[in-house]
Amino acid sequence: MSSKKDPENPIKPASGFSRRGFIRGVGLSGGALGTGLLEQQEAQAAPAASLAGPAAAPITLQINGKPYKASVEPRETLLDTMRNHLDLTAAKRVCDRGTCGACTVIMSGKVVYSCTVLAMDAQGKELQTLEGIAEKNHPIIAAFVANDAQQCGYCTPGFVVSSKNFLDRHPNPTYEEVKKGLGGNLCRCGTYMGIRQAVVDAGKQLKGGRNA
Amino acid sequence: MPDYSWPPMDKRRVIGKRTSRLDGTAKASGKAKYSSDLNPPGLLQAALLTSPHAHAKVKSIDTSAAEKMDGVTAVRVMSKPGTEIQWAGTEIAVVAATSEAIARDAVRAIKVEYEVLPHVVREDNLASVGNRAKPAGEQVTGDPDAAFKAADAVSENLYSMPVITHCCLEPHGQVIAMSADKVNYWPSTQAVSTVGGDIARSLEIPAANVHVQMDYMGGGFGSKFPSDKWGSESALLSKASGGKPVKLFLDRATELTIAGTRPSAFAKVKIGAKKDGTIVAWQSDSWSSGGFGGGGMPPIPYVFTKIPNYRLNHTAVSLNAGSARAWRAPNNPQASFLTCSALDDLAAKLKMDPLNLFLKNVDITIRPDTYRAQLSKAAEIIEWKKNWRPRGENASGHIRRGLGIGISTWGGAGHASKARTTIHPDGSVEVELASQDLGSGTRTVIAMVAAETLGLPLSMIKVKIGDSNYPVSGPSGGSTTVGGVSSSTRKAAMNALQKLFDVVGPSISAPPDRLEAIDGKIRMIGNPDKGLSWQQACQKLGVNTISEMGENDPKRTEGLNTGGASGIQMADVSVDIETGIVKMNKLVAVQDCGLVINPKTAESQVLGACIMSVCSALMEERVMDQQTGRVLNADMEFYKLAGIGDIGDIVVHMDITPENDKRGIIGLGEPPAIAGVAAIANAVANAIGVRVPSIPLSPNRVLAALNGRRNA
Numbered sequence A: 001m002s003s004k005k006d007p008e009n010p011i012k013p014a015s016g017f018s019r020r021g022f023i024r025g026v027g028l029s030g031g032a033l034g035t036g037l038l039e040q041q042e043a044q045a046a047p048a049a050s051l052a053g054p055a056a057a058p059i060t061l062q063i064n065g066k067p068y069k070a071s072v073e074p075r076e077t078l079l080d081t082m083r084n085h086l087d088l089t090a091a092k093r094v095c096d097r098g099t100c101g102a103c104t105v106i107m108s109g110k111v112v113y114s115c116t117v118l119a120m121d122a123q124g125k126e127l128q129t130l131e132g133i134a135e136k137n138h139p140i141i142a143a144f145v146a147n148d149a150q151q152c153g154y155c156t157p158g159f160v161v162s163s164k165n166f167l168d169r170h171p172n173p174t175y176e177e178v179k180k181g182l183g184g185n186l187c188r189c190g191t192y193m194g195i196r197q198a199v200v201d202a203g204k205q206l207k208g209g210r211n212a
Numbered sequence B: 001m002p003d004y005s006w007p008p009m010d011k012r013r014v015i016g017k018r019t020s021r022l023d024g025t026a027k028a029s030g031k032a033k034y035s036s037d038l039n040p041p042g043l044l045q046a047a048l049l050t051s052p053h054a055h056a057k058v059k060s061i062d063t064s065a066a067e068k069m070d071g072v073t074a075v076r077v078m079s080k081p082g083t084e085i086q087w088a089g090t091e092i093a094v095v096a097a098t099s100e101a102i103a104r105d106a107v108r109a110i111k112v113e114y115e116v117l118p119h120v121v122r123e124d125n126l127a128s129v130g131n132r133a134k135p136a137g138e139q140v141t142g143d144p145d146a147a148f149k150a151a152d153a154v155s156e157n158l159y160s161m162p163v164i165t166h167c168c169l170e171p172h173g174q175v176i177a178m179s180a181d182k183v184n185y186w187p188s189t190q191a192v193s194t195v196g197g198d199i200a201r202s203l204e205i206p207a208a209n210v211h212v213q214m215d216y217m218g219g220g221f222g223s224k225f226p227s228d229k230w231g232s233e234s235a236l237l238s239k240a241s242g243g244k245p246v247k248l249f250l251d252r253a254t255e256l257t258i259a260g261t262r263p264s265a266f267a268k269v270k271i272g273a274k275k276d277g278t279i280v281a282w283q284s285d286s287w288s289s290g291g292f293g294g295g296g297m298p299p300i301p302y303v304f305t306k307i308p309n310y311r312l313n314h315t316a317v318s319l320n321a322g323s324a325r326a327w328r329a330p331n332n333p334q335a336s337f338l339t340c341s342a343l344d345d346l347a348a349k350l351k352m353d354p355l356n357l358f359l360k361n362v363d364i365t366i367r368p369d370t371y372r373a374q375l376s377k378a379a380e381i382i383e384w385k386k387n388w389r390p391r392g393e394n395a396s397g398h399i400r401r402g403l404g405i406g407i408s409t410w411g412g413a414g415h416a417s418k419a420r421t422t423i424h425p426d427g428s429v430e431v432e433l434a435s436q437d438l439g440s441g442t443r444t445v446i447a448m449v450a451a452e453t454l455g456l457p458l459s460m461i462k463v464k465i466g467d468s469n470y471p472v473s474g475p476s477g478g479s480t481t482v483g484g485v486s487s488s489t490r491k492a493a494m495n496a497l498q499k500l501f502d503v504v505g506p507s508i509s510a511p512p513d514r515l516e517a518i519d520g521k522i523r524m525i526g527n528p529d530k531g532l533s534w535q536q537a538c539q540k541l542g543v544n545t546i547s548e549m550g551e552n553d554p555k556r557t558e559g560l561n562t563g564g565a566s567g568i569q570m571a572d573v574s575v576d577i578e579t580g581i582v583k584m585n586k587l588v589a590v591q592d593c594g595l596v597i598n599p600k601t602a603e604s605q606v607l608g609a610c611i612m613s614v615c616s617a618l619m620e621e622r623v624m625d626q627q628t629g630r631v632l633n634a635d636m637e638f639y640k641l642a643g644i645g646d647i648g649d650i651v652v653h654m655d656i657t658p659e660n661d662k663r664g665i666i667g668l669g670e671p672p673a674i675a676g677v678a679a680i681a682n683a684v685a686n687a688i689g690v691r692v693p694s695i696p697l698s699p700n701r702v703l704a705a706l707n708g709r710r711n712a
Helices: A019-029 A037-044 A078-085 A130-135 A139-146 A156-169 A175-181 A192-207 B024-028 B064-068 B100-108 B144-150 B195-203 B229-240 B252-258 B332-349 B354-360 B368-382 B442-454 B481-507 B534-539 B599-618 B676-688 B699-706
Strands: A057-063 A066-072 A104-107 A110-113 A126-128 B044-050 B056-062 B072-077 B091-097 B111-116 B133-141 B153-161 B173-179 B182-187 B210-212 B246-249 B265-273 B279-288 B309-317 B399-410 B417-423 B429-432 B461-464 B515-518 B521-524 B527-533 B546-552 B565-576 B582-591 B649-654
Touching: A057 A078, A066 A078, A104 A156, A110 A156, A130 A139, A130 A156, A139 A156, A139 A192, A139 B024, A156 A175, A156 A192, A156 B024, A175 A192, A192 B599, B044 B100, B044 B229, B044 B252, B056 B091, B064 B072, B072 B100, B072 B229, B091 B100, B091 B229, B144 B265, B144 B279, B144 B309, B153 B332, B173 B229, B182 B195, B182 B229, B195 B210, B195 B229, B229 B246, B265 B332, B279 B332, B332 B354, B332 B399, B332 B676, B354 B368, B354 B399, B368 B399, B368 B565, B368 B582, B368 B649, B399 B676, B417 B442, B417 B481, B429 B442, B429 B481, B442 B461, B442 B481, B481 B515, B481 B521, B481 B534, B481 B546, B521 B534, B527 B534, B565 B676, B582 B599, B582 B676, B599 B649, B599 B676, B676 B699
Parallel strands: A057 A126, B044 B246, B182 B210, B279 B309, B429 B461, B582 B649
Antiparallel strands: A057 A066, A104 A110, A104 A126, B044 B091, B056 B111, B072 B091, B133 B309, B153 B265, B173 B182, B173 B246, B265 B279, B399 B565, B417 B429, B417 B546, B515 B521, B521 B527, B565 B582
């Protein structure tokens, strides 16, 4: 499974080490197969997600700069793992099918829908959730509050994470850019006017130097 | 008895100021714990088995394989053999297990045999529903036949709006724990004070044995009042699993299939007028379905209720589909759409500007002066005179632009509410109510009222809601909450303050009835130097606290709140006649109001309602499949909601004036959620020159209308 938001960049195996890539490397340099290097590398690549399951297996996820251990089945999503095993509940389960964006997290610098990422595939990736963004007191949070960019608030965590990542890539955006950049998140209460203004306001603040 | 009336507008220090919601940071930083976020120790996860058939009898059910699975702690049958299922998605059985994955596996291991029965799931063609149609009887006033004969112009058309769902982002569900006959219940609800009694009835235990707690909830819109079968069954799963808490929130497909809908509305409307636009006759043959129970009669003619001659026929249709629940302003958006579409088509027939036709007929509305003023104001904001052209005449290449009008009315007086205000010797203040904040800003409003009354900054007030142990405050429905909780809080805070005055007065040699609380001080009226700081005053309490109640009785609101909000919305759209895509340029909402406690969150209510109207007008439709009897689009990919780029610009105008302020508080949840669909539909008709008779105004329907076909 790969994220809808990142179609051109399918998720790589857990360790950042791929068997195909390694063998290709061996073929180019030659001779390594006889040295025991292959076994050694394979051992370092553990716990290889491709070998796990169907029973639960231990994994470690790197979330907000901290390691989190859990025992998950291969079919468990990153979202369900965070919510059910790690008590990281900022990301919400709404559509559970990669449409609404309420479960958005940042993986290796890009926004992904965590309901469409398998937990095992997220191993070895740098994950950032709203909990981590909030720890750093990112100005987007205050901008959401000041512009009343939320009502029931259930879509809000996804919007804040998407907004943060959007601002990282588009400092000081225009309204039109915000409309395009946040098209992957849905709200039911109707808070888009506030969100639009919040992202533009936070962009101005960031340009002013803070957290830039 | 103290004078509870609101302080004069110009004397207010907190009420009326644009205030950021107090729980804003908790929500925007992900710290707010919704009921669906709770992970208490020992938590079990539950999953539902639902019926794939729209109409069937359960012949047998075998749960033995599920019960034997590792990790399964309890299985309960919800539809026993012999039960007749009336819609797809009906709950058949439910499983609790140590993980969600196991619970779902166990659901798949349950074997059910059904006797499949014939179903009816579509009501668009009334002739094909057979005995599912239940006529409500004819209503006639005046002589409609003679009036139509004498009319200079008669317009006749069929209009329709489909069933839509609430699509709450936090699904329906709860965490619940039951040991013996005691229940701890964390639902996602609009009714903290009544949902416990509701589940107690299902479980046949005393209501006092149920403790309800809910800090945050992720959207209700009218669909989250009852405890529902999945609530009581989860409690029984917990009981059967040694009292461990059980979590069950509906998956998205089930949420969109059985957790609430807004009834459809179809109507053949005939409307007649004199040359000058004066409406003289109305006739409607309408039908609708709110699921198996039928229901959902739109109140038409809407707002223009004093048409002298009319004939109404309505038919309720029972379908094998998920049931209707209250949906933000029940039946009003449908009625507004049917009525305003007919008026707009009549104006086209008379070659009249519809704004003039609406203005011409305000005298047959329920509040002529308000609507006249609102029509003028909305027209001014949207620049009607400059931008309006007769139908189909505002063209630029393949883009057609149009304007349209919608109208609304609602009640919105406060519900029954009790509040308790406690003042502690250290100066801290608590306000407690068994109320709930649906995202409308209730917490913030309560704090603002208490702060205003006690002369304190907002930061000094601790609002405690979302717990059934607090004083009973009504469910949040029908725009009744802000009026109710503000009035009860005002009284409780004022009663507590009187007690504090009684203690403080003697200590500063001032009669208690000559004291006032202002700017963090208790001081003598007219002698600001004579007084104490709030902290000093509260220290006089010694070891005692003051704890006083206040109540809003809807029968005697004492001017603190009232109902009756009018509204006009105007839409400006562009339609691409090659693709059929409707683009929102602008939606203008001129919203009647009373005293507004927090203009910031009040405005958000109106903005949100406008955006929901865009969703409903252009995208939302529950699509039923007559072959399988199921909802075809029970997901968020094909059950469409507008995104941030789809809404155009939205302009909200509220008359926060001394005159309106005197009316007291009027709720704003429903009123702005009514007129938008009508305004957008009329704007599209104005743009492309023909009526698109069916909502949503999707590209296929727009193109079909342009090609002279009725149905897409």
